[in-house]
Amino acid sequence: MIKKILAIAKQETSENLYYRFDLALYIFNFIIQITVYVFIWLAVYKNGNQILGMSFEQITTYYILVVSLSPIIDWGINETLGNSIREGEILKELLNPISFFCYYFGIRIGEMIEALIVGVITFFICSLLFGVLPPSGIINFLIFLVVICLAVIVVYFFEIIIGMIAFYTNSVWGIEIFKRSILNIFSGMIAPITLFPEFLQKIANLLPFKDCIYTPISIYFGELSNIEILQVILKQCIWIVALYIIAKIIFNKAVKNITINGG
Amino acid sequence: MALIEVKDLVKKYKISQKKHGVVGYIKHLIHPKYKEVTAVNNISFNIEEGELVGYIGENGAGKSTTIKMLTGLLTPTSGKIEVNGIVPNEKRIQNNKQIGAVFGQKTQLWWDLPVIESFKLIKKMYDLSDKEYEENLEKFTKILDLKDLLDKQVKNLSLGQKMRCEIAATFLHNPKVVYLDEPTIGLDILVKENIRKFIKDINKEQKTTIILTTHDLKDIEEVCDRIILIDKGNIIYDGEKENFKNEYGKHIIAEFIIENKSKNITLETSEEEFEVIEESENSIKIKFNHDKLTVMDVVKSVSNYCEILDMHIQEEGLEEILKEIYRGEIIND
Ligand SMILES: Nc1ncnc2c1ncn2[C@@H]1O[C@H](COP(=O)(O)OP(=O)(O)O)[C@@H](O)[C@H]1O
Ligand SMILES: [Mg+2]
Numbered sequence: 001m002i003k004k005i006l007a008i009a010k011q012e013t014s015e016n017l018y019y020r021f022d023l024a025l026y027i028f029n030f031i032i033q034i035t036v037y038v039f040i041w042l043a044v045y046k047n048g049n050q051i052l053g054m055s056f057e058q059i060t061t062y063y064i065l066v067v068s069l070s071p072i073i074d075w076g077i078n079e080t081l082g083n084s085i086r087e088g089e090i091l092k093e094l095l096n097p098i099s100f101f102c103y104y105f106g107i108r109i110g111e112m113i114e115a116l117i118v119g120v121i122t123f124f125i126c127s128l129l130f131g132v133l134p135p136s137g138i139i140n141f142l143i144f145l146v147v148i149c150l151a152v153i154v155v156y157f158f159e160i161i162i163g164m165i166a167f168y169t170n171s172v173w174g175i176e177i178f179k180r181s182i183l184n185i186f187s188g189m190i191a192p193i194t195l196f197p198e199f200l201q202k203i204a205n206l207l208p209f210k211d212c213i214y215t216p217i218s219i220y221f222g223e224l225s226n227i228e229i230l231q232v233i234l235k236q237c238i239w240i241v242a243l244y245i246i247a248k249i250i251f252n253k254a255v256k257n258i259t260i261n262g263g
Numbered sequence: 264m265a266l267i268e269v270k271d272l273v274k275k276y277k278i279s280q281k282k283h284g285v286v287g288y289i290k291h292l293i294h295p296k297y298k299e300v301t302a303v304n305n306i307s308f309n310i311e312e313g314e315l316v317g318y319i320g321e322n323g324a325g326k327s328t329t330i331k332m333l334t335g336l337l338t339p340t341s342g343k344i345e346v347n348g349i350v351p352n353e354k355r356i357q358n359n360k361q362i363g364a365v366f367g368q369k370t371q372l373w374w375d376l377p378v379i380e381s382f383k384l385i386k387k388m389y390d391l392s393d394k395e396y397e398e399n400l401e402k403f404t405k406i407l408d409l410k411d412l413l414d415k416q417v418k419n420l421s422l423g424q425k426m427r428c429e430i431a432a433t434f435l436h437n438p439k440v441v442y443l444d445e446p447t448i449g450l451d452i453l454v455k456e457n458i459r460k461f462i463k464d465i466n467k468e469q470k471t472t473i474i475l476t477t478h479d480l481k482d483i484e485e486v487c488d489r490i491i492l493i494d495k496g497n498i499i500y501d502g503e504k505e506n507f508k509n510e511y512g513k514h515i516i517a518e519f520i521i522e523n524k525s526k527n528i529t530l531e532t533s534e535e536e537f538e539v540i541e542e543s544e545n546s547i548k549i550k551f552n553h554d555k556l557t558v559m560d561v562v563k564s565v566s567n568y569c570e571i572l573d574m575h576i577q578e579e580g581l582e583e584i585l586k587e588i589y590r591g592e593i594i595n596d
Binding site: 003004007008011014015018019088089091092094095096097098099255256257 | 331334336338352355356359360362364366369370371373374375376380384387388389436
């Protein structure tokens with residue numbers, strides 16, 4: 001089964017690589033974005049060299065990591081899935097000899113590889129331009145990667161659920177914007193979550209999005225204890241199971257009741 | 264036991280009756296109103312392994328709905344379907360492994376990649392051995408003339424080229440049953456003939472059971488042995504194509520080349536049991552029921568009013584028969 005998922009991922013990646021020019025544009029855009037952040041924080045840090053316990057180097061590293069990680073987390077398949085449902089292509093996808101969730105997971109990994117290429121190149125160019133702090137240790141770096149992998153599975157099921165809304169409405173556009181804003185705020189993409197007011201921090205702790213960007217970066221910096229790391233991984237696993245069950249229920253219901261366009 | 268068993272199959276669509284405007288929308292949320300449309304109304308049939316069945320009917324007759332239920336994509340409102348012992352909509356994945364399907368213009372090919380890449384992925388997804396894959400690929404490439412297409416990006420193919428590749432993709436994993444829903448729609452004659460030949464060949468060689476829906480009765484005439492005719496959700500004929508013609512096609516069309524016409528034949532023969540379809544100075548076309556009249560009866564009648572130089576007799580084709588059925592001229596007994 002894993003072999004099949006990887007075959008689909010490879011297919012999706014080679015299809016995406018037909019748009020290499022797009023990838024170059026994304027990288028360019030990300031570098032500009034990081035440059036703007038760096039200059040804003042440069043102005044903020046002019047008077048003191050510590051804000052909320054973070055040095056200028058730390059905040060620069062934080063934003064370079066945020067922007068480099070963001071495509072892995074927030075490019076997803078909800079749009080692909082929504083279009084496929086609307087245009088009836090889903091007929092074909094439902095006829096695959098592997099389950100719908102596995103098929104789309106393959107597509108998601110394919111998208112992730114593309115995002116990874118963009119992210120890694122952005123990261124390297126920016127670390128040359130602005131300098132980054134290295135990870136606090138090899139073990140921490142490995143855990144950082146594990147948490148990101150789990151985060152991709154978490155957001156994958158969110159994307160599936162949002163994409164499936166297209167079974168019921170004709171557009172997933174509105175709900176997708178909503179998902180994106182929630183993800184942006186609570187993952188720490190806009191600002192480190194420690195800068196948030198207390199009640200927002202509490203909400204962020206319950207939702208799984210914090211562990212997509214903010215938590216892995218904390219682990220990169222070596223700020224979490226072993227117990228805290230275990231808690232994070234456990235929380236991610238619980239979310240994965242919960243979201244899987246929800247997605248499965250919606251999917252089964254949709255496939256039973258919904259008539260598919262076209263044909 | 265037949266390979267495909269369909270018993271008392273019914274599909275009703277619920278269509279929501281949304282009113283316009285915000286008030287209507289809210290009313291709908293609170294008290295949704297639905298209208299029911301019966302797309303398939305209590306049909307039953309069995310199909311044996313290796314059969315090649317033409318599933319025909321007018322637009323909206325319920326063909327696609329039936330095919331979607333057979334593939335497990337739609338849940339029947341009531342009734343039973345088994346394909347090779349599997350209930351398709353309950354064991355979808357298991358069923359998918361043994362079937363292939365084409366739905367009009369929907370494609371399973373990867374838009375931006377060369378065609379061959381889509382085929383390779385199919386090989387992996389269905390666990391085909393190298394041998395099976397190579398054999399099929401070679402055979403299909405030959406019959407469907409794909410040699411120059413395999414390395415082209417799908418988005419650069421014409422409609423006909425795409426459909427040929429799509430058909431190849433559908434049969435690549437040696438499916439037991441293949442459903443083809445309007446595979447020839449919008450294609451030119453040459454491509455149509457190519458695809459017909461492919462369907463016939465594979466059915467014969469591989470014993471693949473094939474169900475074909477189509478508008479184009481030439482498809483049926485050339486390819487299928489058996490016809491299932493569906494009208495407004497009901498099966499009105501199920502049997503061999505030849506029997507169908509014998510049962511319904513009792514009309515003969517005779518065309519006469521004439522000269523020295525003395526009178527308007529259409530008017531003069533209005534009491535007779537045949538029908539003049541076309542009349543001109545030197546030709547006349549007549550349709551008659553072969554049970555009631557013989558060719559000689561007609562010749563005698565016509566020769567009262569002119570000299571007959573030549574004559575051409577033709578049995579009614581499938582298309583004319585169906586038109587009559589749809590117009591209600593032939594009543595099924
Ligand atoms: N998704 C749907 N929702 C409501 N009615 C539908 C839907 N699909 C088909 N129908 C109706 O069901 C009937 C049969 O349609 P279909 O099976 O597509 O016919 P065919 O393929 O023979 O042209 C038609 O009256 C059509 O309007
Ligand atoms: Mg149809």
